[in-house]
Amino acid sequence: MESSFCAAPVDDAAIRARTDSYFNRTKAIVTRFGDCVVTYAVFVRRPVLSATAMVEQWLKNIAHERGIEILVEPVFPEGEWVGAGEPLLYITGFFSHLVDLETLVLQKIGSCCVAAHRAYQMAISLPKAQFLAMEARHCAGYEMQELMVYGASVGSRTARKEGAVGFVGCANDATAAFFGQTHGFGTMPHALIGYAGSTLRAAEMFHEVYPDKDLTVLVDYYGREITDGLAVCRRFKDLAEAGRVGLRLDTHGGRFLEGLDPQESYAVLDRYVPDALRRYRSESELRNLIGTGVSAAAIWRMREVLDQAGFEKVKIVVSSGFGVTKCASMADASAPIDVVGTGSFIPKLWNETYATADIVTYDGSESVKVGREFLLPSFRRAEENRRNLMHRDDRPRG
Template sequence: MRFLRCLYIHGIMLYMMKEIDLKLQGKIKRLTNNTFKFDERVGEGWFSAVYFLKSCEIAEKYKPNNIVTMQFFQKNHAVLCGTDEAIALIKTFAKEPKSLEVYSLKDGDKIAPYETVLTITGPYQNFGFLEGIIDGILGRRTSVATNVYNVAKAARVSGIQKPVIFMGDRDDHYTQQAGDGYAAYIGGSTAQATHAMNEWWGKQGMGTMPHALIQLFEGDVVAAAKAYHESYPNDDVVALVDYNNDVITDSLRLAHAFGDKLKSVRIDTSQNMVDKYFFKHEERLGRFDPRGVNAKLIFALREALDQEGYHHVKIMVSGGFNTEKIKSFEEQKVPVDMYGIGNSLLKVNIGFTGDNVILNGEPQAKTGRKYQPNARLEKVDD
């Protein structure tokens, strides 16, 4: 299997626009139970808060015939994700899952604060121990999906979607890659760094070259790119150009060496570094922060490539990008063609709550909470 397959940039743009539209129209098919790899200890209560386990034991002993409805909600405008995973969890580990009636929204649905996204009705002892796990699934997946959606939205200008590549492999525990990759896909990223990130939605990882490859060739980015191209001749030539902290010089060297074969260059300048361009052109310094990947540097790179006839070479940026920085770049019309983002997309900033709100067909909930019916919920088949 090839390592980190590169994708053709214009193809990504068109594909992403189509996929985002499909997701927002709620046309993404539900994932099946076979998609997920759960730890079998979930069924033993190993991952459940002990008070839930004890409550299930008490319910079984004293109130075995009670039927409760538990509803789940959160407090933000968000893009929902994790419902398929939560449903699969219920079907896999709930006691007598066919005794439960489940209604749910779909992954990719836009949701409002306090909107009910999932309800479970049945004997409490059959599913109550899963409450905290479901909260965690929905919270993490929805956070990532919403983060990516906001970034993708910021990178969509005049109806054209600039690709957002999910590069979160180094910012999180590897066991989370499949779920976070799927959540990123739901949010609007259809290009991701590892195969695991693509596992649930059926694609392969993509990428260019790391700094480590250039280091092996003693900092010679052209030699590294040639070795890459000779090893993967069917891949587009997309080269990392900040290794020597001289992105314009190295981009032009690559363009001279590869000509039309050079599809894109990626700039990943450290946020505590100032590119050599500004030392060569101090007159271009002004009231802005020249460190890292900044607008002035990208404008200068685009100008240098165009002046020598390399209009076809696209520019990808990464390192420290989030929604606010992308918005700033797009407002300034910085000539970026793709964004690579990692850490900022993995912030878990949305929390879900599960509440018992109906008991034996009658309203019964803690003060301040009540049953919130939602006509958008769909019944989940057994």
């Protein structure tokens, strides 16, 4: 995984150009008037999962490149829950060595910790489903993608400890290593179906070129999810019976799955999960259950027609807006989902991702901005643990 931690710059010129100017000026002032050793505490204002390995590796690269020492001490193990305002890590070194790094450090902390928390929530909501990370198209460049997919991998590992399947791969090769893979997953976009002229023909083309690959087919292009889905299953009956066919629902939010409307959607859920409709629902929750697009009713209906046609082993793959809320709604409806393709672990409210760093000691003396005194107790605990560890290490060996 560490081989992927390479998008961020480590050369001084790039760092100077990308950091805030007042940090660059502070570096010059400190260099002139005398350096000191400082410790920064880095925190996020909302609950997150700790995902600091990326910034730790970057700081390690910086220390190597500059020939300096930077001590980075994570407060929490990777993937552990962190309360709002609790320091995620401490960074110690000479002030002149660290001050120009603050901007770039903060860019690498908050967003991936929030993404980790969201990915965990999604995976734990649907513990039996496999998730595929499809964030790349929603990211502002590769550096953001790397942060997001790293966060998803951290959240997924935490969810797996609690019995969820979690994220098993992603959409492209560049970030596949975060999930222990060598390549990205995926079969076809809508464009291939438009090119082929029919859903079935696109499936045939794919299978001819990739006969050893499992076949997952988008079935919403022509608005005939059921008709085209069954046609693919019948054409590739042997693959379907072997569990090597999947139908991907990506139905546009402006229409219902083939054959459904509000009344039929209610009827489908009433057949399979009637209790899901008998609790109070917000408007967004109700839409996830019986509305347009890839609703719980649409998924249940697809499972129903597949089973009735004898294709019990055909998988249902879903995409389109599967974030924290939608995954929770699907869990409420026990939606029979096999695979979720999603980039919706990307933080929904970006201002929740803002990380902050404050210096808590100068040459060993505590000093922190008024209002940030809450950073000191955990720092003192960390110092005490460090002293105790050093004391144990200094004891004579028997």
